Amino acid sequence: MRASRLVTLLLLLQNRGRMTARQLAEELDVSVRTVYRDVDALGAAGIPLYGAAGHAGGYRLVDGYRTRLTGLTVDEAKAAFLVALPGAAAELGLGEALTTALLKLRTALPAELREHAERIQERFLLDAPGWYGSADQVPHLATVAAALWARRAVELRYRRWRAPEEIERRVEPYGLVLKAGRWYLVADGPCGIRTYRVDQILGVRPLDEEFSLPAGFDLAGHWNAYLAGFRARLHTAEALVRLTPQGARLLGVTPTSDGWTEASVPIESIDHAHREFLRLGADIEVLAPADLRNRIAQTARTLAARYEGG
Incomplete structure (x- = not known):
């Protein structure tokens, strides 16, 4: 816990310049006395910082000193590489910038975190678009x-x-x-x-x-x-249906038994529900509304006649 706080204190001074002990205490959620002890510990570790008293006083790092610490934890380093979206960046014209930024981040990371980041890129890939249909063309x-x-x-x-x-x-x-x-x-x-x-x-x-x-x-x-x-x-109406266990799983309904399950499910329209429910074949029976039941029954009769004739 203290090691993490010391790193945070160092990064605060590096990024913000001069800060008073009270400002640091508020940022770190500790007492001013704890800040004094942490500053002494950093000084003993060879970090070139100094403090000045008075109205314009406070702690600051010696001019020109920069630490290579990023302040990232293992999980934060993993997340930074996991959320990078090369496809989206490329579409926005930022593909090269993203590659350069990740390279800089990898270089700045300590060896342990660099290893975790490389594992993320080796083992995880985000492919956002769905399976069906080609990717949208977005020239503008x-x-x-x-x-x-x-x-x-x-x-x-x-x-x-x-x-x-x-x-x-x-x-x-x-x-x-x-x-x-x-x-x-x-x-x-x-x-x-x-x-x-x-x-x-x-x-x-x-x-x-x-x-x-x-x-x-x-x-x-x-x-x-x-x-x-x-x-x-989108879902302005409901349909009352009976589902087999397989139909319930396909429709995302929790089966009530090993047999048929009766459920009310939201639907967008009769046309849309007609198309969606036909995909479930014999694993669904529509009980209501009557218009939807009649549409599906008519489609089933048409299909039966077509295949019987073949």
Whole structure:
């Protein structure tokens, strides 16, 4: 515990310059007397630091002294290499910068932590996109990201699912989100804050107009609220079904016995549920709503007639 605190104290002085004993005590959550003892221990270990009394006093490292310590624990070093997303960085035009940063980090790490970091890269690989479908083409991502960094508005030419399918809109980029291998732009425009799929952006024209984020805007909080609203809009109805043990497992329902399990499951629409439930074949029976049951029954009759005729 004390060794970790000494490293933290050293890094605080290295990164912030002069600090008083009271400031250090508040940062480390210890008493001022403990800070005095820790400073003496660092001095005895050969760390070139000195203290000065008075209003402008405090502790500081001798000018020019830099430690190679990063302050990273084993778990922190593992996490730093585990969260690196080379694919996403490359799409943002930061692939070379990421490679250089990881190389610098690896070089700065003590031997033990360097070994853990190398094991992470040897044994773990993050491949975010799903299995089916090719990766989205996002030729305008770097331009959008540049406007985001500079806090400048852009004019988007965008393709959407409803008419008119192609629109032009001036927006202020608030953030980019990578979810399941797909990029989304969160931006403010004439209709308020909206979410745009970056692969559906047909063109971007940067504007010479700066903007400021609204007070209190938090990208993560906004995105979580957006997802919650999306799920609420997505599942607007329920279906009553009977499931075999295999069907229950496929649908994520906890079986109530070794036989059939009756359950209510949320559905987006009759059309969507029709397609999804057909994938379960004979492992599901739809009891309600009647429209969905009749649709699936009609499809089953059509398939039976087709294969009987073959």
